[in-house]
Amino acid sequence: MGLANRNLITIDDLSNQEIGAVFTLANEMSDSMSEQLGVCRGKIMASLFFEPSTRTRLSFETAMLRLGGSIVSVTDAQLTSLAKGESITDMARVVGSYADIIVIRHPWEGAARVVADYAGVPVINAGDGGHEHPTQTLCDLYTLKREKQTISGLKIALWGDLKHGRTIHSLAYALARFGATILFHPGTGLEIPDYVISKLTTEYGGELEPAGTGRFLPLDAIYMTPDKPHQLAMIPEASLRVELKEGIDAVYVTRLQRERLSTTKESEPSSYPVVDKKLLKGKEFKKSLIMHPLPRFNELDHEIDADQRSMYFQQAAWGVPVRMALTALLLGAREIPLPAEADYTAPHRDYPTYQRDFGVRCLNPQCVSVQESEARYIKPGFKIVNYRPLTLRCIYCEHEIHPRFIASSEWHEGCIASKKYHRADSHWTRKIRPENLIIFNSSDDAEAHGFKPSYYATKHHPKGNKEEL
Ligand code: NCD
8 A cells, every 4th residue: 555645643654664665765865855846846735833843844844845845834823713712623624625735733632633534635743742743753763774774673762751752652662663672761750651551562562671679770671572573572680781781772862841741730850861971971872872852951961962972963854854755655746666575564453443422531631532622523432452451542642541331322122220331340341242332431421321320330349339430
């Protein structure tokens, strides 16, 4: 399948082969920049940035101009009808009728997916809140590939705000898929979120080994066996020390995402890891590339800018050819043949989808599906990733929830007495056919829809049937 007319919302929208194809074209385009002016002539890119941006917006716009196309752009939500309460779907429909491709950055997690559902033209996610930033990951992987030739088997440390950093989340998935070992080095309280770990371990076969005391670097690690990616490798602590002494291939540093702390009312971390000259004297960093999506704050000392290992400005510079290649491919202005041999493609597990316009809703306050202007029309949707315990993954922001109560839409020919709800950890969760399942966040919600507690709603329930999620 070619890339024409596709969206790039999460890094999993591209297989490893397709990422390889983007890089092949990026190499070609960076070697012949001045010859690309005819590639997208007559095409228009809408660049919609509802959050600050320097590199991502300007590199997309530069990319489109270097391909001979044109740009229409928004850089301030206050200047659009969103400020008048317009939904992002209406905006998507309208902008999709003006432009041939849309690049969107938005603070709500899952916003780019909603825009893609309605725009009718290819949509690229340029960052949706703290969720994902797949094109930054393309720049990161491209940099690694150019500098280290391969990604498989590399040891990469992810550094800083692993909780809110969308670049971290997309990169972690991609590194796992390419068979790199990931070492996590978060600031205090900024550990990688559970839903990301859950995907890394269930979908990619990684195994999380938490940092024990006495490690010479306080790192958690996800191990991927390079020769057999997606199979878990257990590395005991002793070998971990040896591994790290052998060297870390890249340190991917990120700033504290202060803007996300204020929306979730979290406090500043008590400590935040810094990369400076002193740290880089360590033997394990001898051959480490120092990477950063930028902008930096003070987690990356200016004194290392001239160090040969520092790659962050180069990383930003590769943003133009990488985004030129991606844009040309999605617009169908260029095609690149994909190698026929089997490669590991992005995991699209066949989880059953649960979607109803009442009952369970996403509990992530940043999720697009719970925003006032959007909740009117977005039908909450989830992948059922596990039945025991019942685990739902939001199709928009991918946060996971463990709802407590379930019922069936088939309640015995409408006999009101048998309209019952049960606890989600009762046998009913598996017994009710997925298409008949109704899931509630709370017993109150179930009762508001006319369901009465069954024997299985209260059994073993210390606080009766009123306990909420
Ligand atoms: C990143 C982002 O916006 O998520 N920047 C970028 O796109 N280069 C990282 C950040 O803002 O910290």
